[in-house]
Amino acid sequence: MNPQVGFLLNKALEALRSSNLDSANLYLEQAIRFQSNNPHALRLLGVVAAQRGKYTEALEHVKKSLKHLPKNPLALSNLGNIYLALKQYQNALEAFDQSIKLDPSYYEVWTNKGNVLHELELYEDALICHDKSISLQPGYPEAWTNKGNSLYELGRYELAIEHHNNALTLKPDYYQAWTNKAIALFELGLYEEAIEHCDKALLLNPEYSEAEWSKCLPLLLQGDFQRGLPLYESRWRSGKITAPQDKRSFDKPTWFGAESLQGKTILLYGEQGLGDYIQFCRYAKLVSDLGARVILEVPPALKSLLANLEGVSQFVTKDDPLPEFDYQCPLLSLPLAFKTSIETIPNVVPYLKQEQISDKLQEWTHRLGIQTKPRVGLVWSGNPRHKNDRNRSLLLSEMVPHLPDRFEYISLQKEVRAVDQATLEANPQILNFAADIHDFSDTAALIRGLDLVISVDTSVAHLSGALGKKTWMLLPYVPDWRWMLERADSPWYPSMTLYRQSAKGNWGEVLKKIHSDLIEMNQ
Structure with a gap:
């Protein structure tokens, strides 16, 4: 190797170790001028590009490196990490397996492979890879915290914390591990400790959005909106709950409450799930009351339901051409824009009015027939793709024994999982209209004909609350932030009662x- 190239590569490595990407890139570009096909310089250029989030460029550099030095386990590991960042998991696995075949003792690539398996939700397989990495190099902190993350997904929170502690013993300034441990503490209900750990991470790296996000959740859950809502904006950067691509790219500024809206036009648009949309579309009227003309972008499933939502001047769907507007704001940023506190939550219900579903009411009244018993709607499971589904959903078979026969039960599930279908068929006293529910206006009209809705945390619960219907919500031990802690009521929905697990996974006590409350209701 050209001595000058070797010198520049060493300087680039020193710069990379101190996270000085600009200097590293400068040294590497100089090395390339001396030797354009140097595989080590090309590989490191890929590493720099990947650390800057320029994954297409990184891929190009590393592939060029492998063209000149195809049996380089380091480059293959780098390639796998780039594919992992691009969510091309099968390609990542192939690259890591090739690297391991060339050098089975390469401990870093084992935990990298474990990270891919983690993303594929093959957590037990991921543990095997992380353990292999730890056995090869017990002093590698990344393997310990990566294993902790997989243990977390398996619900083994105490053991996850032990592994994060091992990582922090090895590397006390490991801000990612401080955050990972905070996430596990949160799931155990240790909220103040979780906040403290996020603070340690942010002290080490004030720009670390994962720590901001992990701090905002316990703050909001405890009702500290003043500190929590500004941090909730980190959702866009962390990608934990709202995919970055969901944040629309407009040439108009985001409105956060500072500018006057008198005589202005603002576009409001949704994000996350349909339940979030139903909950926060209430803010459209508050925006309109400031003198704004409100354009609301609605999902197709909610279009007919929200057709007459108060405060909205114009409705569009995502694929429609957008009219001119002066400002824009995602719906879940409106609580921050209005400096919402628990006391100032706009909670006048119903804000979804009967006239919005009047054409469906008669149809569903006829379908339900003559009422002979109090009618109770049931929702026992939510979206199976929701990250917290394992905690917030339950089986119909768990619920059925706790339903006294003095009521008429109606399933409000649009989709029934295979595991629940047999239970539903074996209990004909639970009426199932899934085939007749086409959109949320059908569900709303059906709810109007009920006396009570019992639901886990799903969009149907939000719909029932927004309609002002009496609603009993079943919540996991660590609920979503909006339901807060240690209260049976919801400041968002006055007609809602919250039933909380007293221990993780314990639905029996809730049911x-x-x-007993159903029995008392029908005395």
Whole structure:
């Protein structure tokens, strides 16, 4: 190797170790001028590009490096990491396997492979890879915290914390591990400790959005909107709950409450799930009350339901050409824009009015027939793709024994999982209209004909609350932030009662309380 190239590569490595990407890139570009096909310089250029989030450029550099030095386990590992960042998991696995075949003792690539398996939700397989990495190099902190993350997904939170502690013992300034440990503490209900750990991470790296996000959740859950809502904006950077591509790219500024909207036009648009949309579309009227003309972008599934939402001047769907507007704001940023506190939550219900579904009411009244018993709607599971589904959903078979027969039960599930279908068929007393529910206006009209809705945390619960219907919500031990802690009511929905797990995974106690309250309701 050209001595000058070797010198520049060493300087680039020193710069990379101190996270000085600009200097590293400068040294590498100089090395390339001396030797344009040097595989080590090309590989490191890929590493720099990847650390800057320029994954297409990184891919090009690393592939060029491998063209000149195809049996380089380091480059193959780098290639796998780039594919992992691009969510091309099968390509990543192939690259890591090739690297391992060339050098089975390469401990870093084992935990990298574990990270791919983690993303594929093959957590037990991921643990095997992380353990292999740790056995090869017990002093590698990344393997310990990566294993902790997989243990977390398996619900083994205490053991996850032990592994994050091992990582922090090895590397006390490991801000990612401080955050990972905070996430596990949060799931155990240790909210103040979780906040403290996020603060340590942010002290080490004030720009670390994952720590901001992980801090905002316990703050909001405890009702600290003043500190929590500004941090909630980190959702766009962390990608934890709202995909970055969901944040629309407009040439108009985002409105956060500072500018006057008198005589202005603003576009409001949704993000996350349909339940979030139903909950936060209430803010459209507040925006309109400031003198703005409100354009609301609605999902097709909610278009007919929201057709007459108060405060909205014009409705569009995502694929429609957008009219001219002066400002824009995602719906879940409106609580921050209005400096919402628990006391100032706009909670006048119903804000979804009967006239919005009047054409469906008669149809569903006829379909339900003559009422002979109090009618109760049931929702026992949500979207199976939701990250927290394992905690917030339950089986219909768990619920059925706690439903007294003095009521008429109606399933409000649009989709029934295979595991629940047999239970539903074996219990004909639970009426199932899934085939007749075409959109949320059908669900709303059906809810109007009920006396009570019992639901886990899903969009149907939000719909029922927005309609002002009496609603009993079943919540996991660590609920979503909007339901807060240690209260049976919701400041978002006055007609809602919250039933909380007292221990993680314990639905039995919640369902016994539901049973006794149903009996009392029909005395």
